[in-house]
Amino acid sequence: MAEQQISVNRTLVGLIAAACLVAGLLIGFVDEFANLWCAAFVRVGLVMAALWVALPSGDREAAWANISPLTLVGILLFALVFVRRPLVFLPILIGVALIGFFLRPRRPPGRRSPKSE
Numbered sequence: 001m002a003e004q005q006i007s008v009n010r011t012l013v014g015l016i017a018a019a020c021l022v023a024g025l026l027i028g029f030v031d032e033f034a035n036l037w038c039a040a041f042v043r044v045g046l047v048m049a050a051l052w053v054a055l056p057s058g059d060r061e062a063a064w065a066n067i068s069p070l071t072l073v074g075i076l077l078f079a080l081v082f083v084r085r086p087l088v089f090l091p092i093l094i095g096v097a098l099i100g101f102f103l104r105p106r107r108p109p110g111r112r113s114p115k116s117e
Contacts, residue, residue, distance in 0.1 A: 014052045020045030072100050 024041030031038070076093045 008055060010052060010055045010057055013048055013055060017045050017048035017052050020048060067100070069101070072097065 020041045024038050024045055027035055027038040027041065033039075076097060080090070080093060
């Protein structure tokens with residue numbers, strides 16, 4: 001099967017995220033926040049917003065592409081301080097750190113680092 005490249009429109013992803021979050025908030029204020037549709041729209045909106053942040057734009061790489069491991073650890077520790085129940089948040093921190101470690105950009109295989117020359 002021939003390879004196809006599918007381009008993702010970052011602006012459209014952002015608009016979908018905003019529309020879902022607004023719809024969820026409107027349903028929550030009109031009916032109640034425990035409504036099934038409110039929860040669904042808010043969750044989909046949050047996932048789409050996270051995807052929007054992760055997607056690269058025309059003039060920059062993805063938002064997480066240039067974050068150093070030290071900065072990631074600092075952000076996670078800062079978040080850990082402000083969470084009410086840190087033991088619940090700890091597995092999430094470990095998962096985000098592992099995902100960040102494995103999904104970070106790598107050097108091309110043929111290129112050497114400047115220090116080794």
